[in-house]
Amino acid sequence: MTDIVLQAKHLVKTYSQRSGKFGFGTSLVRALDDVSIELKAGKTLAVVGESGSGKSTLARCLLQLQALDSGEVLFAGQDLAKLDGAALRQVRKNLQMVFQDPFASLNPRMRVGEIVAEGLLIHGLGNATEQQAKVIAMLKRVGLSESDMQKYPHEFSGGQRQRIGIARALVLSPKVVVCDEPVSALDVSIQAQILLLLKELQAEMALSYLFISHDLRVVRHIADDIVVMHQGKVVERGQVEAVYQRPQHPYTQNLLAAIPGKRALSA
Amino acid sequence: MNSFVPLLQLQNINIAPKNAIDRLLVKQVGFSILPGKTTCVVGESGSGKSLTALSIMGLLSKQLRLTGGQVLFNDGESGVQDLTQLDDPSMRKIRGAKIAMIFQEPMTSLNPVLTVGYQIGESLTTHLGLKGAALQSKIASLLSMVGIPENRANSYPDELSGGQRQRVMIAMSIACEPCLLIADEPTTALDVTVQAQILTLLDELKTRMNMGMLFITHDFGVVADIADQVVVMFRGEIVEAGSKQQVLNNPQHPYTKALLACVPDAEGKKPLQPIDYAWLAESKSQTQMQNQEQA
Numbered sequence: 073m074t075d076i077v078l079q080a081k082h083l084v085k086t087y088s089q090r091s092g093k094f095g096f097g098t099s100l101v102r103a104l105d106d107v108s109i110e111l112k113a114g115k116t117l118a119v120v121g122e123s124g125s126g127k128s129t130l131a132r133c134l135l136q137l138q139a140l141d142s143g144e145v146l147f148a149g150q151d152l153a154k155l156d157g158a159a160l161r162q163v164r165k166n167l168q169m170v171f172q173d174p175f176a177s178l179n180p181r182m183r184v185g186e187i188v189a190e191g192l193l194i195h196g197l198g199n200a201t202e203q204q205a206k207v208i209a210m211l212k213r214v215g216l217s218e219s220d221m222q223k224y225p226h227e228f229s230g231g232q233r234q235r236i237g238i239a240r241a242l243v244l245s246p247k248v249v250v251c252d253e254p255v256s257a258l259d260v261s262i263q264a265q266i267l268l269l270l271k272e273l274q275a276e277m278a279l280s281y282l283f284i285s286h287d288l289r290v291v292r293h294i295a296d297d298i299v300v301m302h303q304g305k306v307v308e309r310g311q312v313e314a315v316y317q318r319p320q321h322p323y324t325q326n327l328l329a330a331i332p333g334k335r336a337l338s339a
Numbered sequence: 340m341n342s343f344v345p346l347l348q349l350q351n352i353n354i355a356p357k358n359a360i361d362r363l364l365v366k367q368v369g370f371s372i373l374p375g376k377t378t379c380v381v382g383e384s385g386s387g388k389s390l391t392a393l394s395i396m397g398l399l400s401k402q403l404r405l406t407g408g409q410v411l412f413n414d415g416e417s418g419v420q421d422l423t424q425l426d427d428p429s430m431r432k433i434r435g436a437k438i439a440m441i442f443q444e445p446m447t448s449l450n451p452v453l454t455v456g457y458q459i460g461e462s463l464t465t466h467l468g469l470k471g472a473a474l475q476s477k478i479a480s481l482l483s484m485v486g487i488p489e490n491r492a493n494s495y496p497d498e499l500s501g502g503q504r505q506r507v508m509i510a511m512s513i514a515c516e517p518c519l520l521i522a523d524e525p526t527t528a529l530d531v532t533v534q535a536q537i538l539t540l541l542d543e544l545k546t547r548m549n550m551g552m553l554f555i556t557h558d559f560g561v562v563a564d565i566a567d568q569v570v571v572m573f574r575g576e577i578v579e580a581g582s583k584q585q586v587l588n589n590p591q592h593p594y595t596k597a598l599l600a601c602v603p604d605a606e607g608k609k610p611l612q613p614i615d616y617a618w619l620a621e622s623k624s625q626t627q628m629q630n631q632e633q634a
Contacts, residue, residue: 122530122532123501230384259383260383260559260601263601263603264601264603264613267603267611268611268613286530287531288605289602289603289605292604292606316605316606316607326532327531327532330531330532331531331560332531332534332558332560332561332563333558333559333560333561333563
């Protein structure tokens with residue numbers, strides 16, 4: 073049996089939303105409604121669903137970027153929801169995130185070298201020479217060069233920026249990487265490059281990915297297991313093969329039927 | 340209208356920045372659109388597909404210039420017109436009335452402080468002079484045509500979902516029953532299920548109103564669903580054009596093959612293959628050399 077690196081149990085998160093006339097009333101939105109997931113070591117778990125299904129909230133709650141109403145997030149025997157301050161920071165070294173929008177997620181006023189090195193500085197890993205060597209090695213690994221360290225994010229294309237985002241996340245050698253729609257803002261040709269890079273890095277560094285996406289074609293290529301979310305609830309889960317071939321829930325069937333060019337391109 | 344006479348014919352379109360007139364961003368682009376048919380322009384960002392569309396409408400940014408070519412438009416009424424030669428007032432009569440456009444981001448292309456009904460009505464008043472009850476009933480019928488409840492005419496854009504906003508954009512664009520609809524990545528910002536609905540809607544409207552459609556996309560899946568003709572653009576030039584069956588099932592140009600190979604398939608059987616641009620440049624220069632030798 074495969075080891076489970078990250079486990080979430082019965083997560084609940086509600087937002088209050090202004091409603092009624094002039095927004096004087098409030099109503100509660102259940103963004104996560106009793107969600108449980110298990111991420112296996114060295115594997116990729118895809119979370120799919122439409123906008124508003126709660127998949128990004130799930131990602132943020134797993135990393136404690138947002139507080140949960142209730143539920144447990146178990147990593148290395150600890151419940152992350154109960155940690156705070158220094159203890160949480162320690163754990164975060166092992167839990168990194170790659171964001172959707174490579175234009176918004178990199179600080180425009182920092183050089184690429186600084187962006188990638190920041191995590192090492194915060195966690196005090198190694199001395200200056202070691203840190204620099206690590207940053208250079210990481211940049212080279214994701215397909216950039218040493219001279220790129222001196223440049224600013226705006227000097228790069230979307231695909232290159234996403235490589236910087238990946239380098240920033242992986243330089244700490246994390247165990248779990250949460251990828252929140254990492255390729256949905258990219259051209260299809262660049263998308264293929266980034267997906268292959270993520271796969272290679274997973275094998276080299278024994279990473280476990282939680283891969284959030286609304287594109288079922290991408291998920292088919294990168295994921296081992298899949299969780300389908302709809303209105304804050306998990307409506308279907310299983311191995312990718314099984315779910316794609318025999319979707320049980322009507323919502324999953326709808327999603328699969330809506331894949332563009334399904335008939336024409338699969339021939 | 341004779342459905343074999345092209346509605347729109349682009350011939351040798353060249354577009355360059357004003358301050359670097361020799362650096363062509365779009366080079367010798369030409370294709371035609373038939374009434375009631377959809378021509379898809381496919382390419383990566385920077386391939387010049389949006390510029391080509393904007394040049395048809397005469398909406399190129401002030402920093403760019405159309406340095407050559409003709410945009411021949413034939414609506415069956417006023418004969419063949421070269422849109423590049425028209426002055427602003429005549430062009431304004433065509434924009435919105437004969438040729439309409441839908442953009443990628445439904446949120447940024449709608450005015451947030453006006454009701455959607457008002458925004459749909461604007462072009463009806465401008466081009467057709469509709470007012471009062473006649474205007475209201477036309478707005479209501481347009482909304483129901485795109486599948487939005489008629490009472491939504493008084494809603495503001497922020498009260499609608501992304502898919503509904505794009506439906507409003509479509510209602511606006513078809514209000515004056517244009518003969519050509521230009522859609523620039525209209526479903527890229529939408530969820531897959533909503534995307535499927537919008538594509539079906541556009542296809543139905545195109546058939547019902549016998550519109551020609553120029554559909555810009557980077558997604559070959561969408562092409563497979565909606566196109567009749569396909570034009571593939573790479574770095575400002577057309578590298579391949581033909582019917583959907585030809586281009587998708589039997590691509591000839593190495594770039595088309597490479598672009599198809601990096602689209603993930605739903606079965607996951609096909610290995611993903613990113614585009615090798617260096618190899619592409621090499622094979623391009625090789626074919627050029629072969630052509631020269633043959634000549």
